Amino acid sequence: MSDAPPPSTREGPPPGLVKEVVRSALRVENVDTPRNRVLAVAHTVWLHLHPTKVPRYSVRFSFTWGAGGISFLLFLVTVVTGVVLMFVYRPTPEHAWLDVKRLDFDVPFGMLNRNMHRWAAHAMVIVVWVHLLRVFLTGSYKAPRQFNWVVGVGLLTLTMLLSFTGYLLPWDQLSMWAVTVGTNMAAAAPVIGHEGPFAAPGLSATNDVRALLLGGPTVGSAALLRFYILHCVALPMALGLGCIVHFWRVRRDGGISGPGTSGPKGAP
Amino acid sequence: MEPLLHILLKPDNVPIVLMVPLFAGILLHWWRAARRHDRLLVEGGEAAVRRELDGPLPEGTPEPKLHTWPYLLRVELIAALATVVVLLVWSITLDAPLEQLADPTRTPNPSKAPWYFLGLQELLVYFDPWVAGVALPLLIIAGLCLIPYLDVNPAGSGFHSWRGRRFAVSVFLFGFVGLWLGLILVGTFCRGPGWNWFWPWEPWDRARAVELATRDWPALFGVSPGPGASLLGGATVLGWYGLGLVGWRLLRHRPALQRLGGSRYAVVAFLLLTMLAVPVKMALRLGFSVKYVWTTPWFNL
Numbered sequence: 316m317s318d319a320p321p322p323s324t325r326e327g328p329p330p331g332l333v334k335e336v337v338r339s340a341l342r343v344e345n346v347d348t349p350r351n352r353v354l355a356v357a358h359t360v361w362l363h364l365h366p367t368k369v370p371r372y373s374v375r376f377s378f379t380w381g382a383g384g385i386s387f388l389l390f391l392v393t394v395v396t397g398v399v400l401m402f403v404y405r406p407t408p409e410h411a412w413l414d415v416k417r418l419d420f421d422v423p424f425g426m427l428n429r430n431m432h433r434w435a436a437h438a439m440v441i442v443v444w445v446h447l448l449r450v451f452l453t454g455s456y457k458a459p460r461q462f463n464w465v466v467g468v469g470l471l472t473l474t475m476l477l478s479f480t481g482y483l484l485p486w487d488q489l490s491m492w493a494v495t496v497g498t499n500m501a502a503a504a505p506v507i508g509h510e511g512p513f514a515a516p517g518l519s520a521t522n523d524v525r526a527l528l529l530g531g532p533t534v535g536s537a538a539l540l541r542f543y544i545l546h547c548v549a550l551p552m553a554l555g556l557g558c559i560v561h562f563w564r565v566r567r568d569g570g571i572s573g574p575g576t577s578g579p580k581g582a583p
Numbered sequence: 584m585e586p587l588l589h590i591l592l593k594p595d596n597v598p599i600v601l602m603v604p605l606f607a608g609i610l611l612h613w614w615r616a617a618r619r620h621d622r623l624l625v626e627g628g629e630a631a632v633r634r635e636l637d638g639p640l641p642e643g644t645p646e647p648k649l650h651t652w653p654y655l656l657r658v659e660l661i662a663a664l665a666t667v668v669v670l671l672v673w674s675i676t677l678d679a680p681l682e683q684l685a686d687p688t689r690t691p692n693p694s695k696a697p698w699y700f701l702g703l704q705e706l707l708v709y710f711d712p713w714v715a716g717v718a719l720p721l722l723i724i725a726g727l728c729l730i731p732y733l734d735v736n737p738a739g740s741g742f743h744s745w746r747g748r749r750f751a752v753s754v755f756l757f758g759f760v761g762l763w764l765g766l767i768l769v770g771t772f773c774r775g776p777g778w779n780w781f782w783p784w785e786p787w788d789r790a791r792a793v794e795l796a797t798r799d800w801p802a803l804f805g806v807s808p809g810p811g812a813s814l815l816g817g818a819t820v821l822g823w824y825g826l827g828l829v830g831w832r833l834l835r836h837r838p839a840l841q842r843l844g845g846s847r848y849a850v851v852a853f854l855l856l857t858m859l860a861v862p863v864k865m866a867l868r869l870g871f872s873v874k875y876v877w878t879t880p881w882f883n884l
């Protein structure tokens with residue numbers, strides 16, 4: 316799999332038009348040889364996260380339940396459907412709820428798109444938990460994979476925060492009160508919350524850590540804007556970056572764990 | 584039965600209803616695989632487990648490994664398609680809820696957090712908000728991060744097993760399934776107006792008495808609130824964590840604890856006792872109406 320020149324730069328008359336387009340896009344001829352099977356993975360940016368060959372146990376669905384991969388797929392679904400939602404939705408108390416109503420009743424496929432976004436998000440929470448459970452039960456956090464488990468806990472936290480910030484955006488009774496219940500905890504934080512033990516002197520509902528989170532003492536327009544920006548920009552970027560680190564580490568830690576593979580290892 | 588149906592069919596609760604058979608199935612699969620692998624381990628070590636998991640070599644493949652294309656990518660493709668199909672069917676049949684416009688002057692009763700945080704909300708019954716909403720969540724995250732550094736037992740890495748790591752697996756399943764998932768189910772199915780306990784088949788009676796009379800732990804021994812009660816409460820909490828020291832005295836010669844070492848043991852004992860304090864405090868509250876174990880002028884536990 317050394318870097319042979321792509322087929323289209325070879326000597327001789329050019330191949331037919333369609334063939335040339337396909338070849339130049341894929342860089343691999345559609346002929347099933349062991350070499351081409353390797354190239355099909357190694358020469359494609361989308362697939363090069365994978366090693367070109369894998370141990371046999373790792374293609375068993377029941378070993379990983381596909382949970383890590385499905386978590387990532389569900390994340391991608393929420394990104395795509397979320398961008399579509401953003402074309403309609405405006406994060407202000409005057410517009411938010413009506414915009415969601417508009418999505419439900421006016422916008423073509425708006426309801427379906429919103430449903431996909433919401434259910435993919437809920438499913439993602441569950442599937443990430445399933446992934447955590449399987450990584451624990453197969454002991455896959457043991458050396459040399461300790462740190463990737465820590466990265467995973469970061470991804471878990473970000474997943475929960477994404478779900479929570481998104482919950483506010485429809486701006487209905489359900490979302491406002493669920494977020495009120497949740498953020499009231501921040502007011503009880505020791506030292507930095509005004510209702511917490513050892514609250515710093517001078518702290519009140521308008522300047523404690525909950526006020527920082529909400530942009531004020533209660534869930535209002537500032538909170539909606541803050542949650543919107545966290546939900547649509549900051550947290551997805553953090554999760555995306557985290558996934559890059561996570562996947563990189565899976566490869567560098569020697570690929571998916573399996574029986575008889577623990578102990579320090581280099582790249583596969 | 585009507586309240587139960589109402590809760591079951593609430594669109595945002597569907598994930599919880601799906602979650603129960605999903606996790607039950609996964610645990611069953613784990614248990615059967617673990618038993619099988621434990622047997623194989625005795626017979627032929629990890630190599631035997633590996634042979635079983637690897638299965639026979641597909642025909643025409645000369646090497647022990649498989650090409651990613653097609654063997655792995657086709658599994659991924661099928662899993663992705665199945666996921667999208669499930670999601671589409673779910674989204675076509677069930678609409679995301681949209682209730683009345685947010686109204687800061689009308690508090691719904693009960694007002695529940697999203698389902699994945701209901702376990703923490705349930706803890707508010709037993710602990711002050713700084714414990715249930717701040718300290719315990721942070722300890723959960725920190726404790727999860729520490730697992731790989733605290734579990735120094737090399738057994739059972741990379742396959743389902745039980746024999747070699749009974750302690751670690753029991754602790755994790757107790758925390759994750761028993762407490763985290765269990766309390767979510769309680770919060771979803773058994774809590775109604777005023778956060779009172781309603782069995783899922785009971786109608787929500789809004790007039791039900793709200794607050795039971797509670798007392799503090801020292802009152803069980805006839806100590807009335809005041810400095811004496813503070814001292815007794817503090818001694819109780821200290822004594823609880825002191826169990827970690829007792830454990831060390833009794834068990835330190837065991838090979839597993841020798842391997843663990845003093846500093847790791849201290850962290851394990853602290854986290855484990857904190858986790859166990861949760862059901863203990865729940866039992867005190869539900870069985871003996873105990874509100875606080877330890878009261879001080881600054882904080883209550």
Ligand code: HEM
Pocket residue numbers: 379381382383384385386387390443446447450455456460463464465466467468470471474558561565570571572573
């Ligand atoms: C957004 C969340 C997450 C995504 C998208 C994700 C994705 C993945 C993927 C695709 C893999 C490859 C193997 C597999 O599919 O099982 C993997 C492996 C792994 N994940 Fe995650 N993960 C996430 C969260 C977590 C969490 C919460 C943990 C644990 C606390 C974790 C720990 C690990 C570890 C240790 C491995 C290596 C497993 C092995 O070698 O067998 N990940 N992850």
